[in-house]
Amino acid sequence: MKNIGRILRLARPLHPLMWLLAALILIGSIFALVTPLLSKSIVDQITAQLGAGTGSLSALYGLIALAFLFSLLEVLTTSISNRLGDHFSGRLRKFLTEVYYEHVLSLPQSYFDSELSGKIVNQLNRGNLTIENFIKMSTNFMLPTLIQSIFTIAVLAYYSIPVSLLVAALFPIYLVISYYSAKRWGTYEVKKNAIEDSLRGRMQEVITNIKLVKSFIAERREWDDASDKLEKSNQIYAKQSTEYHLFDFGRNFSLIIILVGVNLVVFRNAFMGVLTLGEMVLILQLVNQARRPLFAMSFILSQIQKAEAGSKEYFEVLDIQATEHWPARLTRYRVKHPQITLDNISFEYKDSDLVLKDLSLTLKNGQTYALVGHSGAGKTTLVNLIMKLYEPTAGQITLNHQTYADLGHAKVRQQISFVLQDNELFSTTIRNNVTYGAPKATDKQIITALKQANAWEFVQKLPKDLDSKIGERGVRLSGGQKQRIQIARAILADTPILILDEATSSLDAKSEHEVQTALDKLMQNRLTIIIAHRFSTIQNVDNIIVLDGGQIAASGSPSDLAKQDGIYRDLMKYQLEGNQKLLESYGLVG
Numbered sequence: 001m002k003n004i005g006r007i008l009r010l011a012r013p014l015h016p017l018m019w020l021l022a023a024l025i026l027i028g029s030i031f032a033l034v035t036p037l038l039s040k041s042i043v044d045q046i047t048a049q050l051g052a053g054t055g056s057l058s059a060l061y062g063l064i065a066l067a068f069l070f071s072l073l074e075v076l077t078t079s080i081s082n083r084l085g086d087h088f089s090g091r092l093r094k095f096l097t098e099v100y101y102e103h104v105l106s107l108p109q110s111y112f113d114s115e116l117s118g119k120i121v122n123q124l125n126r127g128n129l130t131i132e133n134f135i136k137m138s139t140n141f142m143l144p145t146l147i148q149s150i151f152t153i154a155v156l157a158y159y160s161i162p163v164s165l166l167v168a169a170l171f172p173i174y175l176v177i178s179y180y181s182a183k184r185w186g187t188y189e190v191k192k193n194a195i196e197d198s199l200r201g202r203m204q205e206v207i208t209n210i211k212l213v214k215s216f217i218a219e220r221r222e223w224d225d226a227s228d229k230l231e232k233s234n235q236i237y238a239k240q241s242t243e244y245h246l247f248d249f250g251r252n253f254s255l256i257i258i259l260v261g262v263n264l265v266v267f268r269n270a271f272m273g274v275l276t277l278g279e280m281v282l283i284l285q286l287v288n289q290a291r292r293p294l295f296a297m298s299f300i301l302s303q304i305q306k307a308e309a310g311s312k313e314y315f316e317v318l319d320i321q322a323t324e325h326w327p328a329r330l331t332r333y334r335v336k337h338p339q340i341t342l343d344n345i346s347f348e349y350k351d352s353d354l355v356l357k358d359l360s361l362t363l364k365n366g367q368t369y370a371l372v373g374h375s376g377a378g379k380t381t382l383v384n385l386i387m388k389l390y391e392p393t394a395g396q397i398t399l400n401h402q403t404y405a406d407l408g409h410a411k412v413r414q415q416i417s418f419v420l421q422d423n424e425l426f427s428t429t430i431r432n433n434v435t436y437g438a439p440k441a442t443d444k445q446i447i448t449a450l451k452q453a454n455a456w457e458f459v460q461k462l463p464k465d466l467d468s469k470i471g472e473r474g475v476r477l478s479g480g481q482k483q484r485i486q487i488a489r490a491i492l493a494d495t496p497i498l499i500l501d502e503a504t505s506s507l508d509a510k511s512e513h514e515v516q517t518a519l520d521k522l523m524q525n526r527l528t529i530i531i532a533h534r535f536s537t538i539q540n541v542d543n544i545i546v547l548d549g550g551q552i553a554a555s556g557s558p559s560d561l562a563k564q565d566g567i568y569r570d571l572m573k574y575q576l577e578g579n580q581k582l583l584e585s586y587g588l589v590g
Contacts, residue, residue, distance in 0.1 A: 007131055007311050011095055017088050024081040029147035031074035033155065036285040038067040043278035096131065100314065106322035109389040110350065131311055152290045159279055162265050166258055167290050173254045181247035188240035192233050193313070199229045255291070262287055323391065324409045333411045335400050337365040338496045338527045340386060345395035347381055347550075355381045356550040358395070365496070368528040370538040372568055373547035379531045382547070383499055386529065388412045417490035418499040425482055430459055431466040433485055437493030449492040452522070455484035491522055498523060501531040544568060 008018075042063045049055025149171070156164035206213055206222050213222060266287075270280040340363040347356040356378045363369055363386075371379040384390045385397065388409050397404045404412055417437060425433050434449060435441045441449075446466060450456040458481055462468035470476050470485075477485070490498065500519070516537070532538045539558050546554040546561070546568045554566050561568040 006315060007092075007096070010099065011092055014088065014091055014095060017084070017091065021081060021084050021088055024077055024084060026147060028074055028077035028081055029151060031070050031077055032148055032289075033151050034070040035067050035074070036282055036289065037155070038063050038070065039285060040278040040282035042067070043281045044276055047277050092131070096314070100318065103318055103320075103322055106324045107320055108323040108391070109384065111320060131314070149290050152286045156283060156286055156290075159275070159283055160265065160269065163262055163283055163287070166261050166265070167287055170255065170258050170290075173258075174251055177247055177251050177254070181244060181251075184243050184247075185240055188236050188243075191236050192240075195229050195233045195236075199226060199233075202226070259287075333414050335415055335496055337400070338415055339364050339400055340497075340527065341398045341401075342382075342385075343395050343398070345385065345392045345397065347378075347385060347390060347393050354393075354550055356385075356392075359551060360395075361545065361552065363527055363529065365527050366525050367543060368523055368530065368541040370530045370532040370541045370544045371547060372532050372538075372544055372571065373553070374567070374571075377547040378550045379547055380501070383418075383501070383529060383531060387416055387418065387499065415495055416497045416499060417493040417495040418501070419483070419486045419490050420501045425470060425485060427469065427471055429464075429467050429469050430462070430485065433470065434466075434488045434492055436489055437495075441492055445492060446488075449488040450484075452491050453484045453488035455481065455488050487519070496526055498526050498528045499530075500528065502533050502537070 011018075042060060045055045045060045045063065047055075153164050153168050156167060202222075203226065213219060266275065266280055266283050269275040270277065275283070342359055342361045345356055345359045345361075346354055348354045359378075359382070371382060373379055381390070385392055388397075388404055399407060399412060399415065426436070431446060434446050438445075443466065447456055450459055459465055459468075470482075520540075528541075530538055530541065532544075538544065541558065543555060544558055544561050545552060546566065548567055554561060554564065554568060556564075562572060563569075
């Protein structure tokens with residue numbers, strides 16, 4: 001119950017509703033006991049009339065009316081508490097989802113680098129579902145029956161101590177057997193959950209990369225992998241089910257033995273005149289009422305185990321230290337003349353060598369910088385640090401002489417627009433994707449940005465132009481079209497710092513020229529950082545920074561570096577030689 005207790009403590013804003021619900025459950029449980037007590041009096045009136053003729057018909061009618069009234073009150077109270085319980089579980093689900101989602105959005109980028117998105121969502125869904133089911137079951141069934149059982153044993157003790165002791169003995173017997181049953185069930189459930197997380201995560205990856213799967217004719221392999229995981233899960237479930245039913249047999253056998261003892265005591269005492277017929281009927285009704293939670297105890301404990309397991313996974317994510325704190329209301333903050341300084345920056349990923357080593361660099365407003373180097377040289381990592389997606393292992397970064405730590409994530413990122421090599425798009429409309437960094441932009445501003453990115457021509461041909469949906473990750477658009485939507489988004493955001501990760505790599509020659517012209521205008525009076533792979537796109541930059549082994553190997557203008565021996569000249573030579581051979585193969589050069 002440790003994690004369930006944490007859930008209830010976490011949901012402190014919902015405590016008033018919870019206490020109201022508890023009060024209604026208590027009242028309903030009391031009403032449920034009144035009817036059996038009135039039944040005893042009704043039977044006693046009938047017995048008195050049949051035996052000595054001393055019964056009262058008016059009293060009988062009054063008792064029947066009272067029984068009807070309290071039954072009606074019980075039904076009414078139970079209906080209200082059940083509805084309130086559903087309302088409470090819905091509010092709790094919303095609250096827990098908001099807390100989880102807020103925390104996930106505040107986690108460091110390194111967490112998402114190592115976790116499957118399908119697993120993250122699956123943990124939330126399973127945690128919320130098990131907790132919600134537990135709360136519903138608790139408020140609609142478990143708590144009412146538990147309270148009724150306590151009252152029932154107390155009433156039974158008044159009429160027959162032996163019967164109350166026998167009934168009370170059922171609970172620890174059932175509880176012990178059900179505890180071990182639920183514990184074993186939970187052990188198997190953890191194993192099944194691990195398989196399910198792996199399966200769901202892989203399925204999401206396969207669907208996301210369906211073109212890759214189909215291109216390598218890997219459908220059968222992926223299906224076999226999923227089938228194997230499902231078979232392993234079923235094998236675990238088979239063992240889980242066998243053990244459950246063995247425990248269930250033990251529970252039911254103990255119930256039969258106890259009930260035989262109860263019947264012997266009750267019927268013998270009634271036969272001997274120790275109990276009246278009314279008292280016998282009352283005791284049998286109460287014993288039958290006390291059996292209700294017993295029959296469901298295994299289910300109750302299994303739900304507790306599921307809620308514990310589900311909330312454990314929920315808290316595993318919640319216990320990861322959040323490194324970002326995004327504001328509930330974003331205040332506009334823009335610097336006019338940005339200057340970024342990296343002072344002795346080092347960075348390493350978990351369980352890896354240093355990616356950047358004592359790197360110092362100053363990036364000034366109005367200048368265009370290209371990051372060049374072999375794969376793994378640290379270009380993308382450097383950009384991620386500038387975007388404050390990662391925190392440096394050592395050293396510090398400043399923006400206009402203010403440290404990143406003082407500025408915070410929101411203020412740093414408000415200064416930056418980026419166009420990534422991977423197409424980062426949502427499955428919504430063109431409009432929503434373009435305005436993601438400027439949600440209040442007008443249609444005129446959106447269309448202007450699209451025109452500058454050479455995208456308006458194809459957008460206006462779509463069925464609903466700006467309101468056309470593009471599918472998951474822009475699947476309905478070509479690679480070049482997706483890239484131009486990203487560029488339009490960066491243009492519209494109009495930030496003082498621009499980061500381009502080979503932004504024109506997916507465009508044809510004509511579109512590349514037109515978009516490059518737009519980007520040239522956009523880059524004016526801005527600090528621009530380009531991750532470069534094709535040297536044809538960076539011949540007009542102000543500075544080239546060559547990275548090698550996490551350090552700056554060289555820097556300077558394109559013409560200066562082209563004249564010097566080094567990595568830049570070698571890489572450029574490889575590209576030029578490749579282009580030369582291509583031209584020769586078509587006979588375009590002598």
